[in-house]
Amino acid sequence: MNTTAEKNIILQVDRLKQYFPVKKDSIFKPKAYVKAVDDISFELFEGETLSIVGESGCGKSTTGRAILRLDEPTDGKVLYMGKNILTLNKKDMRKLRGDLQVIFQDPFASLNPRQMVKQILNEAMAIQNVVEKSKRKERMLELLGYVGLPPESLDRYPHEFSGGQRQRIGIARALAVNPKLIICDEAVSALDVSIQAQILNLLKKLQKQFKLTFLFISHDLSVVRHISDRVMVMYLGKVVEIAEKKEMFDSPLHPYTKALLSSIPVPDPTLKRDRVILKGDVPSPIDPPGGCRFHTRCPFAIEKCKQEEPPLRELVNNHFVSCHIAETLPV
Amino acid sequence: MKERNKPILEVKGLKTHFTTKRGVSKAVDGIDFTLHKGETLGIVGESGCGKSMTSLSILRLIPSPPGKIAGGSVLFKGRDLVTMPEDEMRKIRGNEISMIFQEPMTSLNPVIPVGEQIAEALRLHQKMGKKAAWDKSVEMLKMVGIPSPEKRAKQEPFQLSGGMRQRVMIAMALACTPEVLIADEPTTALDVTIQAQILELIKELQTKIGMGVIMITHDLGVVAETCDKVAVMYAGNIVEHASTEQIFADPKHPYTQGLLNSLPKIHEDQEELITIDGSVPSPYNMPAGCRFASRCPYAEDICAAHQPDLVSYSEDIKVRCWKYTDKWTGKRDKEGVV
Amino acid sequence: MLMFILRRILQTIPVIIGVTFVVFFIMQLVPGDPAVLLAGEGASKETIEAIREQLGLNQPLYIQYFEYLTNVFKGDLGVSLKNSQPVLDEILVRLPITIELAFFSIIITIVLGMAAGIISAVKPYSLTDVSVMLVALLGISLPSFWFGLMLMYFFSVKLQILPVAGWDSLLHVILPAITLGAGGAAIVARMTRSSMLEVIRQDYIRTARAKGLRERIIIYKHALRNALIPVITVVGLQFGALLGGTVLVESIFAINGLGRMIVDAIRMRDLPMVQGGVLFASLIFVVVNLFVDVFYRFFNKRIELN
Ligand SMILES: Nc1ncnc2c1ncn2[C@@H]1O[C@H](COP(=O)(O)OP(=O)(O)OP(=O)(O)O)[C@@H](O)[C@H]1O
Ligand SMILES: Nc1ncnc2c1ncn2[C@@H]1O[C@H](COP(=O)(O)OP(=O)(O)OP(=O)(O)O)[C@@H](O)[C@H]1O
Ligand code: SF4
Ligand code: SF4
Ligand SMILES: [Mg+2]
Ligand SMILES: [Mg+2]
Numbered sequence: 001m002n003t004t005a006e007k008n009i010i011l012q013v014d015r016l017k018q019y020f021p022v023k024k025d026s027i028f029k030p031k032a033y034v035k036a037v038d039d040i041s042f043e044l045f046e047g048e049t050l051s052i053v054g055e056s057g058c059g060k061s062t063t064g065r066a067i068l069r070l071d072e073p074t075d076g077k078v079l080y081m082g083k084n085i086l087t088l089n090k091k092d093m094r095k096l097r098g099d100l101q102v103i104f105q106d107p108f109a110s111l112n113p114r115q116m117v118k119q120i121l122n123e124a125m126a127i128q129n130v131v132e133k134s135k136r137k138e139r140m141l142e143l144l145g146y147v148g149l150p151p152e153s154l155d156r157y158p159h160e161f162s163g164g165q166r167q168r169i170g171i172a173r174a175l176a177v178n179p180k181l182i183i184c185d186e187a188v189s190a191l192d193v194s195i196q197a198q199i200l201n202l203l204k205k206l207q208k209q210f211k212l213t214f215l216f217i218s219h220d221l222s223v224v225r226h227i228s229d230r231v232m233v234m235y236l237g238k239v240v241e242i243a244e245k246k247e248m249f250d251s252p253l254h255p256y257t258k259a260l261l262s263s264i265p266v267p268d269p270t271l272k273r274d275r276v277i278l279k280g281d282v283p284s285p286i287d288p289p290g291g292c293r294f295h296t297r298c299p300f301a302i303e304k305c306k307q308e309e310p311p312l313r314e315l316v317n318n319h320f321v322s323c324h325i326a327e328t329l330p331v
Numbered sequence: 332m333k334e335r336n337k338p339i340l341e342v343k344g345l346k347t348h349f350t351t352k353r354g355v356s357k358a359v360d361g362i363d364f365t366l367h368k369g370e371t372l373g374i375v376g377e378s379g380c381g382k383s384m385t386s387l388s389i390l391r392l393i394p395s396p397p398g399k400i401a402g403g404s405v406l407f408k409g410r411d412l413v414t415m416p417e418d419e420m421r422k423i424r425g426n427e428i429s430m431i432f433q434e435p436m437t438s439l440n441p442v443i444p445v446g447e448q449i450a451e452a453l454r455l456h457q458k459m460g461k462k463a464a465w466d467k468s469v470e471m472l473k474m475v476g477i478p479s480p481e482k483r484a485k486q487e488p489f490q491l492s493g494g495m496r497q498r499v500m501i502a503m504a505l506a507c508t509p510e511v512l513i514a515d516e517p518t519t520a521l522d523v524t525i526q527a528q529i530l531e532l533i534k535e536l537q538t539k540i541g542m543g544v545i546m547i548t549h550d551l552g553v554v555a556e557t558c559d560k561v562a563v564m565y566a567g568n569i570v571e572h573a574s575t576e577q578i579f580a581d582p583k584h585p586y587t588q589g590l591l592n593s594l595p596k597i598h599e600d601q602e603e604l605i606t607i608d609g610s611v612p613s614p615y616n617m618p619a620g621c622r623f624a625s626r627c628p629y630a631e632d633i634c635a636a637h638q639p640d641l642v643s644y645s646e647d648i649k650v651r652c653w654k655y656t657d658k659w660t661g662k663r664d665k666e667g668v669v
Numbered sequence: 670m671l672m673f674i675l676r677r678i679l680q681t682i683p684v685i686i687g688v689t690f691v692v693f694f695i696m697q698l699v700p701g702d703p704a705v706l707l708a709g710e711g712a713s714k715e716t717i718e719a720i721r722e723q724l725g726l727n728q729p730l731y732i733q734y735f736e737y738l739t740n741v742f743k744g745d746l747g748v749s750l751k752n753s754q755p756v757l758d759e760i761l762v763r764l765p766i767t768i769e770l771a772f773f774s775i776i777i778t779i780v781l782g783m784a785a786g787i788i789s790a791v792k793p794y795s796l797t798d799v800s801v802m803l804v805a806l807l808g809i810s811l812p813s814f815w816f817g818l819m820l821m822y823f824f825s826v827k828l829q830i831l832p833v834a835g836w837d838s839l840l841h842v843i844l845p846a847i848t849l850g851a852g853g854a855a856i857v858a859r860m861t862r863s864s865m866l867e868v869i870r871q872d873y874i875r876t877a878r879a880k881g882l883r884e885r886i887i888i889y890k891h892a893l894r895n896a897l898i899p900v901i902t903v904v905g906l907q908f909g910a911l912l913g914g915t916v917l918v919e920s921i922f923a924i925n926g927l928g929r930m931i932v933d934a935i936r937m938r939d940l941p942m943v944q945g946g947v948l949f950a951s952l953i954f955v956v957v958n959l960f961v962d963v964f965y966r967f968f969n970k971r972i973e974l975n
Binding site: 155195 | 519553610
Binding site for chain 3: 387390392394421422423424425426429430432434437438439440441442443448451452455456500503
C-alpha cells in the first residue's frame with residue numbers, strides 16, 4: 001500500500017465498452033442494447049488488490065469477463081503488460097490464460113460434472129504445463145490443504161460437495177497454474193466466515209509471496225475493506241469513484257458510494273443505524289438516464305446533472321470521482 | 332413476532348445420509364428445531380456442515396440415490412412431510428413451502444425465459460390464466476428491484492447478471508406467497524442496497540401473511556438484522572440454539588465463539604483475520620466424541636470419548652458441549668479463546 | 670442467425686462441386702475403356718471411335734470434367750446404357766421412394782429412440798430400464814440384413830399380416846422402415862438416456878421439482894429440451910448411416926428406390942446411372958447435414974453463450 005508512483009502497471013483497461021443486443025419488440029424499432037459496460041478506464045498495479053463494488057447488474061462481472069475475453073468487448077483496449085490482449089490470436093491468448101485466472105461465484109457451472117476433483121486439477125496443470133507430472137499429486141494435496149479440503153476430496157465429483165466446498169475447488173484450480181493476475185468474482189461469497197477468513201489470509205499470503213495481483217469483485221464490503229488496496233465503485237456501466245481503500249471508506253465522495261456504505265448490515269442485533277435508502281427505481285442499462293446516470297436517484301441532483309455527464313476527475317490525491325458537485329456535498 | 336405463535340414447522344431428529352462407494356456420509360445427523368408463524372430462524376455454520384441438505388430434506392429434494400432421509404420427522408402444520416405421499420407433497424412444494432436455492436447460476440433452466448419460469452408455478456398453484464400469470468411474474472420481478480421487468484422477463488438466464496438471477500429465484504419463491512420460506516444464502520450475489528430491499532420485502536410478507544422463514548446464511552450481518560433466533564450447525568449437528576441477541580452477546584459453544592471471532596471487522600483494519608485452526612472431521616468418518624474436539628481450545632478427555640447432547644442451558648439457550656454440564660471438570664470461564 | 674444460415678449455404682457450394690468431382694472420376698477409375706463399355710461387346714472400331722468422339726472422350730480430362738459439370742447444372746446426367754432413357758428421369762422416379770423410406774425410418778429412429786431413452790432415464794436401473802437398454806444393445810449389434818430377413822420371415826411368412834416385398838401401400842413401408850430405423854433408434858435411445866440422466870441431476874431440475882411441478886412436465890418441459898441438444902447431433906449422424914442402409918434394405922425388400930437402382934446399375938455396369946445415383950445420394954446427404962447444423966445451432970445458441 002505504498003504510493004502508486006513506484007508501481008508497475010500490470011493491466012490497463014482503456015475505454016472499454018461491452019454492449020449486448022436485446023430482443024426488439026418490433027422490427028420497426030431501432031436495435032436496443034444493454035450497455036453493460038460503457039466506456040470505462042482504470043489500471044491495476046502489480047501486486048495490488050483492486051476491488052470493484054457496485055449495484056447488482058452494474059457491469060462488474062462483465063468487466064471481468066471482458067478482460068479475460070470470455071465475451072468479445074464491443075470497443076476499447078485491455079493492455080496486459082503493455083500488450084493489447086483483445087487483438088491477440090487464439091494461440092497467444094491460450095498462453096496468456098495461465099497468467100490470468102478467474103474464480104467465479106458459482107464454479108459449479110464451470111466444473112465439469114464428469115470429472116473428479118483430481119482430474120479437474122490435473123487438467124488445469126497439464127494445459128499450462130506448470131508442474132512436472134511426477135509432482136502433480138503432491139501439488140494437488142498442497143492446494144487442497146490451502147483451501148481447507150480433506151485429501152479424499154480428490155476422488156469425488158463436484159456434485160458431491162456443498163456450495164462452499166465447490167467454491168474452494170474453483171479457488172484451488174485457479175491457484176494450480178501459478179497465475180499472475182486473478183479475477184475473483186464473488187469468490188468467497190459462499191463461504192462461512194471462518195473459512196472465508198482462512199481463504200482471505202491465504203490470498204494475502206500468496207500475494208505477498210508471489211506478487212499476485214487481484215481484481216476482486218464482491219458485495220461484501222467488510223471483505224472488500226479487508227483485502228483491498230484500492231476500491232473502484234461502478235454504477236450502471238460507469239466508474240463513479242476510485243480511491244485508496246482507507247480514503248474510500250473514511251471519506252466517500254460520490255453520493256452513490258455514500259448510500260452504499262451506509263447500508264452495510266452490521267453483525268450486531270442491538271445496533272439500529274441510519275441508512276441512506278435510495279429512492280426511486282433502479283434505472284435500466286437498456287435505457288440509461290442521460291447526464292449523470294445517478295441523477296434519477298441522487299438526493300443532491302441539480303439541473304446540470306440531467307444535462308451533462310460528469311467526468312471522472314481527481315479531487316484529492318489519487319481519489320477520483322465523477323460528480324459535478326462532489327466538493328460541496330455534506331460529509 | 333416475539334410472542335410465540337403456533338409452530339408451523341417442527342423438525343425432529345432429522346437424519347440424511349449419503350451412501351457412496353466410500354461409505355456412508357452423515358451429512359445431516361439428528362437435527363431438531365421448531366419454526367413458528369411469522370418467525371425467522373437463522374441457520375449458520377461451517378461450509379459443508381449440512382445446512383443445505385437439511386433444507387432440501389424438508390422438501391424431500393435430496394438427490395436419491397445416493398441420498399436418503401434416514402430418520403426423523405418434519406411436521407408441517409401437524410402433518411409429517413417425510414412420509415407424505417408424493418402427489419400431496421407436490422401441492423406443498425412451491426406453494427406452501429418454497430425454497431430459494433444457494434446457486435443462482437445453475438438453479439435456473441438455461442433455455443426457458445425467466446418470466447415463464449416464475450409464471451409456471453403461478454399457473455399451477457394459483458390456477459392463474461396465462462396472461463395473468465405472466466403479468467404477475469413481471470410484477471414480481473419489479474418487486475425484487477429488477478429494472479425494465481417486461482424486457483427482462485423475456486430474457487434467458489445467461490443474459491442476466493448474477494444478482495439478477497438470484498432475484499429471479501427470490502421472485503419465483505415468493506410468487507405463491509408461501510407459508511414457509513427456506514432461503515439458502517438468498518443474498519450472496521446482491522449488493523447491500525438491493526439486499527436491504529429484498530430483506531425488507533421478505534419482512535413485509537412476514538407481517539402480512541405470517542410467513543415463517545428459515546434463513547441460511549453465513550452473513551452474520553444479515554442474521555443480526557433479520558433473525559429472531561439462530562441455530563448454529565457443526566458437522567451435521569446443531570451445536571447451539573438461542574435467540575439472536577443472545578448468540579451475538581454471549582455465544583456459549585466454542586465453535587460459535589470462534590465463528591464470531593473470525594468476522595472481518597468493518598470499522599478496523601486487521602492484517603490477518605482470525606481463523607479456527609484445524610478442519611472439520613470427514614462426514615464419512617465422524618469421531619465418537621464431540622465433533623469439534625480436534626479444534627476446540629477447551630477439549631478435555633470426556634470430549635473425545637463421548638458426544639455431548641444438545642441440552643438446555645437456560646430457558647432459551649440450548650448448547651451441545653460438555654462444558655455446560657455437571658460432567659465438566661475443567662475451567663468454566665471463557666478465557667483463552669483463540 | 671440469418672447470417673449463419675447464409676454462410677452455411679455458401680459453404681455447401683464447394684462441397685457440392687467436390688462431390689461432382691469425385692463422381693466424375695469414378696468414371697475414370699473404372700477399369701477398361703468407357704467407350705468400349707458403352708458400345709458393348711463386339712462393337713466395331715468405328716463405332717467405338719464415334720462414341721468416343723460423341724462423348725468428348727478424346728479431350729483432356731479437365732475439359733471433360735468441365736463439360737460434365739455444365740451438363741449437370743443443366744440437368745443433363747446422360748442416358749442409361751441399359752434402356753437409353755435419360756438418367757435424370759429414372760432418378761426422379763426412384764428418388765421419392767427412397768425419400769419416403771428414409772423419412773419413415775428416421776421417424777422411427779427419432780420417436781422410438783427418444784421414447785425408449787426417456788422411459789429408461791425416468792427410472793434408471795429399474796427393470797424397464799435394463800430391458801430397454803438390453804434391446805437397444807441388441808439393436809446396435811445385430812446386422813440389419815439379418816434383422817430385416819427375420820422381420821420378413823416372422824411377420825410376412827409366418828403371421829402373414831404384412832406384405833413380403835414391394836412398394837404399393839403404406840403397409841409395405843412398415844417392415845423396411847423398421848429394419849432401416851432400428852439401428853439408429855438404438856443409438857439414439859442410449860444417447861437420450863445418458864443425456865437425460867445428466868440433465869436430471871442438474872440444479873435447475875431440482876428447482877423445477879421445488880415448484881411442485883408434475884414429473885411429466887419436469888421431464889418434457891425442463892429436462893428434455895436441454896437433453897436433446899447432444900441427441901440432435903447423433904440423429905444427424907444417423908441420417909448419413911441411414912442413407913447408406915437404404916441400399917441394403919431396398920435390395921432385401923425388393924423396393925425400386927435409388928439405392929437399389931445404384932446397385933443394379935453397378936451390376937449392369939451402367940456407368941451414367943451410377944454417376945447420377947451417387948451424385949443425388951450425396952446431394953441429399955449434404956442438404957440434410959445443412960439442416961441438422963442449422964437446427965443444432967438454433968438449439969444450442971444459448972448454451973454456447975452461457
Ligand atoms: N451427493 C452427495 N454425495 C455425498 N456427499 C454429499 C453429497 N451432497 C452433499 N454431500 C455432503 O454433505 C455435506 C453437507 O452438505 P451441505 O450442502 O448441506 O452443506 P452446507 O452446510 O450447505 O455448506 P455450504 O455452506 O458450503 O453450502 C457435505 O459435507 C457434502 O460433502
Ligand atoms: N450475455 C449477455 N447477454 C445480454 N446481456 C448481458 C449478458 N451478460 C450480461 N448482460 C447484462 O449486462 C449487465 C451487467 O451485467 P454484469 O453481470 O456485469 O453485472 P454485475 O455487476 O456483475 O452484477 P451482479 O452483482 O448482479 O453480478 C446486466 O444488465 C446484464 O443483464
Ligand atoms: S453529478 Fe449530480 S446527480 Fe450525479 S451524483 Fe453528482 S450530484 Fe448526484
Ligand atoms: S464438548 Fe468439549 S470439545 Fe466439544 S465444544 Fe465442548 S469443550 Fe469443546
Ligand atoms: Mg456479477
Ligand atoms: Mg449450502
